[in-house]
Amino acid sequence: MKLRLLTVALTLHLVGPGALTASGPIAERVLGRFLRYAAIPTQSKDQAGKVPSTDSQWTLARLLVEELKTVGLKDARVDSKCCVYATLPSNLPPGKAEKIPTIGLISHLDTSPDVPEGPIKPVIHRKYAGGDLALSNDRSRVLTVAENPLLKKQIGADIVTTDGTTLLGADDKAGIAEIVTALEELVANPGILHGTIKIAFTPDEEVGGSVDAFDVKGWGARYAYTVDGEQLGELSDQTFNASAGTVTFLGKNVHPGDAKGKMVNSLYAACRFVGELPRSIRPERVDGFEGYIHANAITGSEEKTTVKLLLRDFQRSGIQRKTALLERLLKRIQREFPGTKATLTVTESYRNMHDVLKDVPFVTDFAAEAMRSAGVTPVFKPVRGGTDGSDITFKGVPTPNLFTGGHNPHSRFEWISSRDMEKAVLTLVNLVRIWAEKGAGR
Ligand SMILES: [Zn+2]
Missing domain, CATH: 3.30.70.360 (Alpha-Beta Plaits)
Structure with a gap:
């Protein structure tokens, strides 16, 4: 085991599953972050008449500003509308850095108001051995393999569920945990070259308010990705x-x-x-x-x-x-x-983002390549709805959507595995590396 991890660490420029850095395995770190964020209930509220719609989103936003600073993003801040912004400057040599477009990564702070709020108590099922998962002592709350056949691919992984009384909030705190952990990787491994990266964590996505709060133009990304999809490999550049x-x-x-x-x-x-x-x-x-x-x-x-x-x-x-x-x-x-x-x-x-993304196919292609480098097969899935990316795309920043690894969003049966979260982190790290290699002049 040690030998394998060491081998991967030495070839971190082509990061793959199981990657290790000085501060421990990625899967453990992204899981730890996710559990911390999930424990803060941040449900948004319809027609609250204020932005953000609930005060609890401030609690998570402020915590994230501190975490981003700890990771090394000095300009991390939260604005008056509860949008969190931060920049990871390029580590490319002068002359090259200016040629690589600034890439944005976006997730949302709030969780859906569709499931009753309450203290969120994530349950970790270590080294899943297969079979149905009881969420609590209540026999009616069971995550079944029949309804969740993708559980079969998670043997040996650590799976996080709720206790069956609330949602989990992997939509979209998994996305946030994955982005922060990817940034931590990039800071800890200066050998991985990247252009300027802009981060935005937005409030009120679930009640349609996040793009109003989000200063897309002032943000400064040329292209971006929402990290707000579901199962492993999901890649969406089409919406209704x-x-x-x-x-x-x-x-x-x-x-x-x-x-x-x-x-x-x-x-x-x-x-x-x-x-x-x-x-x-x-x-x-x-x-x-x-x-x-x-x-x-x-x-x-x-x-x-x-x-x-x-x-x-x-x-x-x-x-x-x-x-x-x-x-x-x-x-x-x-x-x-x-x-x-x-x-x-x-x-x-809203409009189908593909009307814009079809003219810049490399934005989606680089994401697919990043997934393959992380050992993930891209699953092209049209979104039968809209994403924040649809609006952001038509505000001038083409923005497809990437998987988080989450399942059953807006439900008491939400679940995610740390193995898939790790692959999302590796995908993001690969993605900015690929942009640095192939993105000049785009
Ligand atoms: Zn979401």
Whole structure:
């Protein structure tokens, strides 16, 4: 064992699993950090009317500033909106350093408000031997292999779960722990050459507030990566194009006792419209690269009924086709319900980052190469939603998403292994090294 670790340490420029530095194995250090961060509950809150939405995020932000300083990032700071920023300056020789673009790494401080908050008590299952994992003495709280077949790949690894009463917060404290540990590696191993690296830990990602708080332009990264994905190897440079639709049906109300020949009830037209939305493109029928139209709210009375819709498609032309489909359907419904007036408005929510990333394919390619160097097979996975990277990409910093190793986010059954976290750390170290080798002038 010692011999193997020593061999890897001597070839650290091509860091692989099991790598060792002066301060101990990576897997142990990233695990220790993760457990420290996870113990601080940082759930964000919807419509809190303030940034950050919860005070607990300050506690983690301040702790991270101190940790980043301890690691050696002298300018670490938290701003008035609870965004943590720091810089690891390039260690390339003058003349070369200026040619390498500044690379950003991003994770978020908050955890999802979808699971009840409470003291988070991570449970470490050392040297997993296989089989289902009991999260506590309560027999209803069991992490099963049937529902989590990827557990089979974790034999011998240390696995962290919750005690079944709260979420774990690997989304996205694993990402933070991995970034901080990667920085520690880079500082401890000056032989690994890299350009300037910018760090951002943002608040309120889970309630859609992080990009508003985040000064993307002032930050200074040319390209960036969110470390906020799930299983080992996940690499996402595609998100949905997303639009929100509102259909308003207007009718005419009169007293029902005196309604004959006069009343136009908007509820009937609206319900018919919802029923006629094509079944084949409803969310419960589609997967992979397929988009959907989803009716997610209906409110109304005789006079006025409003239907809310979500439109999703990986192609922008797909959103246009879905909009045209809705317009045709509304014309038909209006003919069927004389006197009803229907209007449709569609507004864009976010766009597929691939529209930008396809023109800079090396950003994703370098990430895939970094994974392979760490012994990880990249798994290209389209995000059937948006990421902070979608917004950041369209603010001028192309930003794909990398795995953290986490499973079952926003759930009491969240779990992660220190082996996968170590591979995420190695991926990040390899990534900035590859940028220093191949990124000149990009
Ligand atoms: Zn996340």
